[in-house]
Amino acid sequence: MATTTRGYTYEHGFCQPAETNPWEKHHDSNLNKDEVPHYNVAPSVELMTSPVHNALGHNYLRTWPTIYNGTGSPHGVPEWWDSPKKVDVIICGAGPSGLQTAISLVRQGLTVRIIDKESSPLLAGRADGVQPRFLETLATWGLADEVAEEGPLIERTAIYKDGKPLLHGRSHQSDSRYRGLHVITQGQIERIYIRDLYRHKTLIDRSTILKEYVVDNDASTSHPVKGTIMNTETGEEEVIEAKFLVGSDGAASKIRRGLDIPFDGVSTDIYWGIMDCRFESDYPHAWIFGSVINSKHGGCVIIPREQGYIRLYTQLDVSSTGPIAQSRLARDVNFQESGGRVDVHSITPEEVLEQANKIFAPYTLKFASTLSWFAVWKISERVARSFSSNDLRVHLAGDAAHVHSVMGAFGLNASILDSCNLAWKLGLCCSGAADIKSLMPTYDRERRLHAVRIIETSGIYLRFICNSILPVASLYKAGADLGWDADAKRPGTMKSTNGILKEVNGEADKFNGEVNGINGEGDNVSGEVKKFNGGGHSDQKTNGSNHNNGSNSHTNGYQKGANGILTNGTPKGQVYVTGETTDSPLKEMKPTRDEDLSFLRSFFGDYGHFLLGTDCGYGLSCIAPAISSHEKRPVTVRNGVRAPNPRVCFGTNKTGYLYDKMPGPAFFHIVVFGSDLLGPVRERLAAFSQALSTSESFYNKFGGLKRFNILLVAKGVPFEIEERMRGDDLKTLREKAVICSDDRTPEDDAHSMYGVDHATGAVVVVRPDLWVSMAVEPDKVDALGDFFGEFLVGRE
Numbered sequence: 001m002a003t004t005t006r007g008y009t010y011e012h013g014f015c016q017p018a019e020t021n022p023w024e025k026h027h028d029s030n031l032n033k034d035e036v037p038h039y040n041v042a043p044s045v046e047l048m049t050s051p052v053h054n055a056l057g058h059n060y061l062r063t064w065p066t067i068y069n070g071t072g073s074p075h076g077v078p079e080w081w082d083s084p085k086k087v088d089v090i091i092c093g094a095g096p097s098g099l100q101t102a103i104s105l106v107r108q109g110l111t112v113r114i115i116d117k118e119s120s121p122l123l124a125g126r127a128d129g130v131q132p133r134f135l136e137t138l139a140t141w142g143l144a145d146e147v148a149e150e151g152p153l154i155e156r157t158a159i160y161k162d163g164k165p166l167l168h169g170r171s172h173q174s175d176s177r178y179r180g181l182h183v184i185t186q187g188q189i190e191r192i193y194i195r196d197l198y199r200h201k202t203l204i205d206r207s208t209i210l211k212e213y214v215v216d217n218d219a220s221t222s223h224p225v226k227g228t229i230m231n232t233e234t235g236e237e238e239v240i241e242a243k244f245l246v247g248s249d250g251a252a253s254k255i256r257r258g259l260d261i262p263f264d265g266v267s268t269d270i271y272w273g274i275m276d277c278r279f280e281s282d283y284p285h286a287w288i289f290g291s292v293i294n295s296k297h298g299g300c301v302i303i304p305r306e307q308g309y310i311r312l313y314t315q316l317d318v319s320s321t322g323p324i325a326q327s328r329l330a331r332d333v334n335f336q337e338s339g340g341r342v343d344v345h346s347i348t349p350e351e352v353l354e355q356a357n358k359i360f361a362p363y364t365l366k367f368a369s370t371l372s373w374f375a376v377w378k379i380s381e382r383v384a385r386s387f388s389s390n391d392l393r394v395h396l397a398g399d400a401a402h403v404h405s406v407m408g409a410f411g412l413n414a415s416i417l418d419s420c421n422l423a424w425k426l427g428l429c430c431s432g433a434a435d436i437k438s439l440m441p442t443y444d445r446e447r448r449l450h451a452v453r454i455i456e457t458s459g460i461y462l463r464f465i466c467n468s469i470l471p472v473a474s475l476y477k478a479g480a481d482l483g484w485d486a487d488a489k490r491p492g493t494m495k496s497t498n499g500i501l502k503e504v505n506g507e508a509d510k511f512n513g514e515v516n517g518i519n520g521e522g523d524n525v526s527g528e529v530k531k532f533n534g535g536g537h538s539d540q541k542t543n544g545s546n547h548n549n550g551s552n553s554h555t556n557g558y559q560k561g562a563n564g565i566l567t568n569g570t571p572k573g574q575v576y577v578t579g580e581t582t583d584s585p586l587k588e589m590k591p592t593r594d595e596d597l598s599f600l601r602s603f604f605g606d607y608g609h610f611l612l613g614t615d616c617g618y619g620l621s622c623i624a625p626a627i628s629s630h631e632k633r634p635v636t637v638r639n640g641v642r643a644p645n646p647r648v649c650f651g652t653n654k655t656g657y658l659y660d661k662m663p664g665p666a667f668f669h670i671v672v673f674g675s676d677l678l679g680p681v682r683e684r685l686a687a688f689s690q691a692l693s694t695s696e697s698f699y700n701k702f703g704g705l706k707r708f709n710i711l712l713v714a715k716g717v718p719f720e721i722e723e724r725m726r727g728d729d730l731k732t733l734r735e736k737a738v739i740c741s742d743d744r745t746p747e748d749d750a751h752s753m754y755g756v757d758h759a760t761g762a763v764v765v766v767r768p769d770l771w772v773s774m775a776v777e778p779d780k781v782d783a784l785g786d787f788f789g790e791f792l793v794g795r796e
C-alpha cells in the first residue's frame with residue numbers, strides 16, 4: 001500500500017471502498033455487560049509517509065502499533081513475553097536482514113533477542129522488488145505466497161534512449177516457478193515478517209541499541225557473547241548472553257566498524273531523486289513495464305507499483321548534487337562511505353520532476369497524487385572485507401556487509417540470501433550438530449562472493465543508465481579467498497566488461513583509513529561497540545576446504561592507468577581507473593544505437609540470471625567440495641549452484657515442484673534419483689537403502705530423521721513406481737523417503753534437469769538453503785559419510 005484509503009467492504013461479495021471502516025463498530029453504551037464483546041480491536045494510527053510533499057498535500061498510511069511495534073507498543077507487551085536473558089543469538093537491527101535471520105532461527109527452535117534502535121518498523125519507501133530466488137527462499141519458511149501475491153509482476157522491460165524506443169520486450173524470464181521480478185514494498189515485507197515472529201512468540205525490542213559487547217573465548221563457556229542492550233527511551237540496561245551475535249544494523253553498521261573490518265569499494269557522486277507517486281504521463285509504458293529512460297540529461301527508472309503508483313528514480317543533475325556534495329552530510333565519512341539517504345534541504349520534488357521531464361522528453365510527467373515517499377539517495381558500492389569476526393562469533397548480514405545501487409534490485413534480495421545462508425549454519429552450530437570452525441567460515445566465503453558479483457553487475461548497469469565512466473570496483477581479491485572459479489562456472493561471463501572493472505586487490509580506498517571509530521550521524525549510541533580479539537581481517541584464513549581454482553577472468557581486463565576504450569560492445573567510451581571517488585562521474589557520451597543494443601545483449605546475456613537470483617553459484621568449500629577432473633559424476637549439475645526445481649508428481653491426484661517437499665530451514669535434502677528403479681540402477685539403490693538402516697551410515701551417524709529429508713525421484717507414473725518399490729531390497733528407502741514420480745517428458749523431467757546418468761542413478765545432497773552440495777552414485781554411501789564428516793559432528 002502506498003497510501004491509506006478507507007477500509008473495504010465485501011458486502012456484495014467483492015472488494016469495494018467502504019463508507020466507514022468495517023472494524024469500527026460502535027456499541028451502544030447502554031449494552032448489558034454480556035453483550036459487550038470481549039475482543040478489543042487493536043487501535044490504528046495514520047502516519048505521514050513522507051515529510052517532504054508536493055503541492056497536492058501530505059500522504060498518510062495506516063499502521064497498527066500494537067501489532068507491529070514490538071516492545072514499543074503503546075498498549076504494553078503480551079503476557080507471554082519474558083525478555084529472555086540467555087539466548088542462542090542476539091540480532092542487532094530489525095530491518096529485513098535481521099528479521100529474516102530471526103524467522104529462520106525460530107523455525108529451528110532457537111531463541112533470539114532481536115533489537116532495533118527505531119521505535120517502529122519502516123512505514124514506506126526503500127526496496128520494492130523481489131527476485132524469484134528471494135521467493136524460493138521464503139517458500140521454505142511458508143511465506144512466499146503472501147509476498148508473491150501482493151503486487152505486479154515485471155516480466156517485460158522497455159528501454160528508451162533520447163525519446164526513442166531502444167529495446168522493448170520480454171525480460172526477467174527465469175525457470176523459477178516465481179518467474180520474474182515481484183513488486184512489493186519493503187514496509188509490507190517487514191510487516192509480514194513481524195507478524196510471523198509474533199506467531200513464534202518473538203517480539204522486537206524497540207528503541208533499543210547494543211551498547212557494548214564482549215566475546216569470551218574461554219572454551220568452557222556455552223554463551224561466549226555478552227551484550228549490554230539499552231532502551232534509549234527509558235535508559236534501562238540488560239545484559240544478554242548468547243552464542244552468536246548478528247550485525248544486521250545497516251550500511252553504517254557499528255558492529256562492522258567495531259570489528260575494524262574495511263568496507264572496500266567506491267563512493268560515487270551519483271544521486272537519485274526517488275518518488276513514489278501517481279503520475280499523469282503520455283509515456284506509453286509507465287504502468288505496464290519496468291522501464292529505463294536514458295538521455296543526455298541522465299537516466300530514469302520506473303517500477304509500476306500498487307494502487308496505480310509508480311516508483312520513479314531520477315538521476316539528478318550534477319549541478320544540483322554539487323551543493324549537496326559540499327554539504328555537511330557529504331563531509332561525514334560515514335555517509336560518504338556507505339551512501340544512503342540525503343537529508344535534503346535544497347532539492348524539492350518539483351525540481352526532481354523537472355529533471356525527470358528533461359530525461360523523458362518528448363514525453364511529459366505531472367504529479368497526479370501526493371507523494372507516498374520522497375528521498376534523495378547517494379550511491380556507494382562497497383563490500384565488507386570479511387562478513388565474520390576472526391573468532392566466528394559475530395557475523396554481518398545485509399547492508400552492514402554490502403551496499404550498492406538499486407539497479408538490479410539487489411539489496412533486499414541479497415539480504416535474504418545472507419540471512420538464510422547464515423541462519424542454518426548458526427542453527428547447526430548452536431545445537432552442537434556442526435563444528436563452528438569448519439562450517440561458519442563458509443558464510444563469509446559464499447556470501448561475500450555473491451556481494452562482489454552484485455557490485456559488478458549493478459555497477460555496470462548503473463553506469464549504462466547514468467552515462468557514467470566511473471570504474472566499477474572488482475573486489476574478488478579483496479579479503480580471504482572466495483573459492484571461486486569464474487571460468488569454470490560461467491564461461492563467457494565478464495568478457496563484455498573488460499576495462500570497466502577496477503581491481504581492488506585487498507586495498508581499501510582512501511576512506512577506509514578514516515572510518516574506524518566514527519559514530520554515525522544522528523545515531524544515539526552512547527557507548528562504543530567493543531572490539532575483541534583485536535587484529536584486522538586481512539590475514540583471516542577460511543576453514544572451509546581450500547580449493548582455490550585460481551584464475552579469475554575479470555582481473556584480466558583491468559588496464560592499469562589506461563584510458564582504454566571498452567570492447568566487446570560496451571559503449572562507454574573512455575574509462576578512468578584513477579581515484580576511488582569521482583569528481584565528475586558523468587560525461588556526455590554518444591554511443592550509437594547499435595553499440596547500445598550490443599551492450600544490452602551482452603549485459604543481459606552475461607548477467608540475466610544473476611539479476612533474478614537464479615545464477616547464484618558459490619565457490620568451493622567443505623559444503624561444496626571440488627570435483628577432480630577424472631572423477632565420473634552421476635549428474636551434470638555442479639556443486640555449489642542453486643538446486644534445480646523440476647515439476648514432479650506426488651500421487652495420482654497431485655503435482656507440484658520438488659521444492660514443495662523440501663521445507664524448513666534445517667534439513668539436508670538427500671535427493672535420490674532412481675531412474676525407473678530397474679536394471680543396473682536397482683542394485684545401487686538397494687545398497688543405499690540398506691545403508692540407511694546401519695548405525696555407521698551417514699544417516700544414523702549425523703542425526704537421522706532430525707537432520708535428513710530423503711526424497712526418491714523415480715521415472716514413471718505413481719502406480720508404476722509403487723509396484724517397482726515393492727521388495728525387501730528397497731524396504732528402508734520405501735519407509736523413509738518421500739516419493740516423487742518423474743513422469744514428464746525427458747526434455748523437462750527431473751532426471752534431465754539434474755543431468756542424471758540413468759545407468760547409475762544418483763544421490764544429490766541439497767543444503768537447507770537449497771543449493772547443491774555434492775552428488776554421488778547411490779551405492780557410494782561412504783562418500784556421503786566423508787562429506788558430512790567434514791563439518792557435522794557425528795555420534796561416536
Ligand SMILES: Cc1cc2nc3c(=O)[nH]c(=O)nc-3n(C[C@H](O)[C@H](O)[C@H](O)COP(=O)(O)OP(=O)(O)OC[C@H]3O[C@@H](n4cnc5c(N)ncnc54)[C@H](O)[C@@H]3O)c2cc1C
Nearest residue numbers: 093095096097117127128129250398399409410411412413
Ligand atoms: C530507494 C531504495 C530502493 C531500494 N530498492 C530495492 C529493491 O527494489 N530491491 C532490493 O532488493 N533492495 C532495494 N533496496 C535496498 C534495501 O532497502 C536494503 O538493501 C535493505 O533494506 C537492507 O536490509 P538490512 O536489514 O540489511 O538493513 P536496513 O534495512 O538498513 O536495516 C537496518 C536496521 O538496523 C537498525 N539499526 C541501525 N543501527 C542500529 C543500532 N546501532 N542499534 C540497533 N539497531 C540499529 C535500523 O534502525 C534498521 O531497522 C533499496 C534501497 C533504497 C534506499
